Amino acid sequence: MKLKSISAFIILIFIFGIAYAGIANYSKPKVMTVERAMPEEAKACIECHGELNPGLVADWAMSRHAHAGITCYDCHRAEPGDSDINTAHKKEYNNKDLPYGDSKYYVPISTIVSPKDCSRCHAQEAEEYAKSKHANTLEVIWKIDPWLNDGMNSELEREAGCFYCHGSVVEMEKDGSFKEGSWPNVGVGRLNPDGSLGSCTSCHTRHRFSVAEARKPEACGQCHLGPDHPQIEIYNESKHGDIYHTFKDEYNFDAAPGTWTPGVDYRGPTCASCHMSGVKGVNTSHDVTERLSWELQAPLTVRPENFTAFPADTNWEEERSKMALVCQQCHSKSWTDDHYRKTDNVIKEYNEVYYKPAKEMLDKLYAEGKLDKSKFFDEVLEVEFYELWHHEGRRARMGTAMMAPDYAWWHGFYECKNRFNHFMHEAELLLEGKTDSKKAKNYPNATGSTEKPELLKYKK
Numbered sequence: 001m002k003l004k005s006i007s008a009f010i011i012l013i014f015i016f017g018i019a020y021a022g023i024a025n026y027s028k029p030k031v032m033t034v035e036r037a038m039p040e041e042a043k044a045c046i047e048c049h050g051e052l053n054p055g056l057v058a059d060w061a062m063s064r065h066a067h068a069g070i071t072c073y074d075c076h077r078a079e080p081g082d083s084d085i086n087t088a089h090k091k092e093y094n095n096k097d098l099p100y101g102d103s104k105y106y107v108p109i110s111t112i113v114s115p116k117d118c119s120r121c122h123a124q125e126a127e128e129y130a131k132s133k134h135a136n137t138l139e140v141i142w143k144i145d146p147w148l149n150d151g152m153n154s155e156l157e158r159e160a161g162c163f164y165c166h167g168s169v170v171e172m173e174k175d176g177s178f179k180e181g182s183w184p185n186v187g188v189g190r191l192n193p194d195g196s197l198g199s200c201t202s203c204h205t206r207h208r209f210s211v212a213e214a215r216k217p218e219a220c221g222q223c224h225l226g227p228d229h230p231q232i233e234i235y236n237e238s239k240h241g242d243i244y245h246t247f248k249d250e251y252n253f254d255a256a257p258g259t260w261t262p263g264v265d266y267r268g269p270t271c272a273s274c275h276m277s278g279v280k281g282v283n284t285s286h287d288v289t290e291r292l293s294w295e296l297q298a299p300l301t302v303r304p305e306n307f308t309a310f311p312a313d314t315n316w317e318e319e320r321s322k323m324a325l326v327c328q329q330c331h332s333k334s335w336t337d338d339h340y341r342k343t344d345n346v347i348k349e350y351n352e353v354y355y356k357p358a359k360e361m362l363d364k365l366y367a368e369g370k371l372d373k374s375k376f377f378d379e380v381l382e383v384e385f386y387e388l389w390h391h392e393g394r395r396a397r398m399g400t401a402m403m404a405p406d407y408a409w410w411h412g413f414y415e416c417k418n419r420f421n422h423f424m425h426e427a428e429l430l431l432e433g434k435t436d437s438k439k440a441k442n443y444p445n446a447t448g449s450t451e452k453p454e455l456l457k458y459k460k
Helices: 002-027 040-052 054-061 072-076 087-094 123-131 137-144 155-166 211-215 217-221 231-237 239-250 271-275 316-327 333-367 380-401 405-431
Strands: none
Touching: 040 054, 040 072, 137 155, 211 217, 211 271, 217 231, 217 271, 231 239, 231 380, 231 405, 271 316, 316 333, 333 380, 333 405, 380 405
């Protein structure tokens, strides 16, 4: 009996010891030790930011970059004399409170890692991206957008809204700090101080720079959503989106670049698989302007090479043949041909039945002095016309092209009819002198600058 009691006591002590060890282990903070072969300057970056920004360093440690020995030093390193050097960062190398706060570890760095920096290793991707409408979208909106050109929103509204996706013009002060309002920004068409356009981290979020993330539709849905370009909502409604949400746990999003294969790595397509990824007969591309045969976001639908704000350097028939080959990875040729037949006819009806007559009426109202052309949006009929093409008209066209019937009809052409009828009725009353133009006398926050950035000086 006594022996049993002693045995039980020993077992209890053993169990308690294990439990205590477990508790003690969980109470210890996780420490990241840098053991890889890398320059001392790179170790200094990681050790310091591991203390200050542990999430940032943990993200990098999980990346393919880290596994390949690519460090902060390789991406953020600047050359002496570069225009985007963070001069304030130099003082950290004389900080005795930091283990690597010594001038011998100093290297000039740029806070922004631009496509030009990424091109050191990803030259083809950077070249393709630079040609795309993504990289040039800030120039596009400054050419055609009445909110900017007529100063109808404030600088803060632009910073919080428009420029967050389209990109800002990043400017630096003489001391190397960023000009207020121009940074932080990861907009897809950002203009960088080194002359390059865009931000790779719009899609491959820093500091993991995941290929898997950029392949998922959620990455595109950060900007492509809402009443004016609801591609993510349209995708989610479509059969493609339904398949994705049902089977996405089975998708191999981590396949090596250029090897992501339909029917092997994924079942239903995502935005990236249609517009960027390679299939048999079609090369992978970071130019999202490729494979497009219509400019669906334009007021009057035109071929991409005829979009005056940014004519594509492509031939729409060639690009359609590429997209058709993508479709035919899962669909027959007859199915694909009929889809394009329907889309082409929808575009023709939108152009001829809705847009052209409404634009003709708007021009007539301006010509006869019934509306004031000096500023847009301050008169009701200007807003009605804008939303006809910018909201309902886009939804009808995009819903058709991406196979979302509810967006093609109820959110699209149904709303087009209502908007068109109201616009025409009010316009006719105005022409007949039976009503006055409804104009906002005190239009709120129309304080934005109408001075266009000197875009060309940033292009090198």
